[in-house]
Amino acid sequence: MFKKIATVSLGCLLAVSSAGAQDFPERPLNLIAPFNAGGGTDLLLRGLAPHFAEAIGGDVFVSNMAGGSGTVAASALQGQRPDGYQMAYMSVTVSTIQPQIKNVPYGIDSWTPICSVAASPTMLFVNNDSPFQNMDDVVSAVKEKPGEYVFGSSGPGAITHLTMVSAFAGLGIIDDMKHLPFQGSGPAIKELTAGNIQFFGDTELLMKRGDFRPLMVFNKERVESFPDVPTAAEVGIEPPLNELYLWGGLFAPAGVDADVTAKLEAACEAAIASDGFQEFAANSGTVLNYRGAAEFDAFYREQYEANAALIEAAGL
């Protein structure tokens, strides 16, 4: 009973305070995927959109604006009116890394973060027939034969690249190794299978694509599915290089009205908590990670600063 009263009165309070944004949304909301239709980000957004629409009580449509590792969509969105009708799903790379390595028209202060949706730690892995059982093996092998071993990435500045940089710069052996960038994780995984590269790093979902063995995980603690795989900190990698997440969330242009932000945030939370989306996430191997607007804003800014150190180490 008390709970009900509390909810109702809280609802009234919100309704009063948000008189200006009461009618939001009056027209359909647009969720922008900064990548091609059919990619991981696109599918995630298309899975989220119907639940988001239900939660906000309006229409929601997904559009794609691909190109430039996501920077084309972000650059186009940053100048738009901050009315909350347009949001892009941006990953850690689009929002915190690309603006620090490219001359894009957006930066740390260009956005109103709405909510985070997903976050998966990355793992470093090798082929299953590789002689390396742990990172100590790797360090001694690389020191013995400098310039011999090659690590891959899905492209310069991608999260896969930063995973490799965190690992090998963190262990002080990056200068003795070669970096071979590919266009996307698929080709890199193929070359790991074929043996042209010895190391690669991506999320658990990608790791399971092949017959691979993880050597460490860039998470705060060990992950449930691989209890024997040590964290980067256990291997001896110092912060801020020891934690790395492929995270993403919804961003609107900077300056969205606080009431509108609150509405969007609430809709996002309800959509992520919905049974339908939970099932979708379980099927697609998405690790959900909801953060509200204020928390996400703090997290995003902290990541932006932390990744500056990584970019420096990667020589980008």
Place this chain on the structure above:
Amino acid sequence: MLSALPEAISILLSLEGILVLMLGTSLGIVLGAMPGIGSTVAVAIVLPFTLTMSQAPAVMLLLAVYAGSVYGGSIAAILINTPGTPQSAATCLDGYPMAKRGQAGLALGWATVASVCGGLVSAVVLIFAAPQLAAFALEFGPIETFALILLGMTCIVSVSTGSLIKGLMAGMLGIFLSTVGGDPILGEMRFTFGNWQLFAGFNLLAVVIGVFALSEVFIRASAPISNVSELVTFSGIELPRWSMWRGRLRNLGKSVLIGNVIGVLPGTGAATAAFISYAEGRRSSPNRAGFGDGEPDGIVSSEAANNAVTGGALVPTMALGIPGDAITAVMLATLTLHGITPGPNLVQENPTLIAAIFAGFFIINLLLLPLGMALARVAAPVLRIREGFMMSAIVILCALGIYFVRGNPFDLLVMGCAGFIGFLLRRQGFPMAPLVIGMVLGPTLELTLRQGLILTDGNFLAFFTDSPIAFVLAIAALLALMIPIVRNFRTSKKD
């Protein structure tokens, strides 16, 4: 997996299975035939519908649209000289001249039979040899791919109708256009002048549609009024008679083989296969003298190869979990959404599903023949529309398709500029196919060259001394360049 085939076939022959196969293939043909909407877009259009379907039909729908659209591209290429996608650009070279001669129905007939043969053989190969071929794909690292692309680049010589020098210049322009945007190794921006719209480079589809379709519209618009009624006459597909195949079967077989092999190698794709096969046909076909003037072997070379790629591209996708191209990547994502992790164990863990996919793929390719003929009949009256309306419709369709792909108005500007520059170049006798080859192959050539140099510590010679495959391919490329020169030399000596 073969033991799961009966159960798989029962899934396919259910009402849902048949509907999905028929509708998917038809939709694919129609979308492929529309200029500007390529295979990738066609597959993306139907993607949302698969979310509510069960596993096998979902993948089947995507496959049907994929195979249908690759075939459908030939319809627009032959009838209106507008390749819907880069992969049917090579079909234009002989298909359109043949259509202009009044043999549009027969040209489409050749394309249809070649497509069906290519697709069917690739389906059989997929069913019986996927694991072996996947192992072969692993042999192709960056260095081997570089050598293959090098061989592909020699196609520029054989598609340079008119002037070889102008062809090479167009090819260089294509390669140059492909270097705009992010550097694939260092990530730095090249030739963008600080304009973020160019960070993604020039959109390949926008340029292809511009230089082929839009420039064609400009050329027609600038032609004297007496030529206006020159649209092709077409009343339906006319299949080539058996006797016509005399002396052409070898070329068909070769093209199917080229398509299959190239399809298996990740990172190459249908456009590469079609051009390499076309060049090979031009080199070795007994009818090579007529290439470029409406020779059926030219159509067969291109269409058999690009349809054979569809099955080939599924090999690494299904056997290794590695997408062969952008479209198979979408398919992998769909599998993931349905709770299936693609990877080396996919076949063992889901034998019925994989058997259904493979058998379905075979049926789809069989369906191409009747559905293609039926749909082309529907398309026939459209061609009788007055040329002015037709051309306006082409412009609108191209623009819609281009805008749809990336949602970026800048791509429309690129298409317009490419059309205008293509118009000027074509009037000066520059062939456009080399430009497309340069733009399609350029990025892979650059990426694999630089990857190879990283692997060999900057020793270019080591590419060929360390890798026998690369060595053989490089010799083949050299021969492909030398043979026409030697031939010309001999004929001029005789005279």
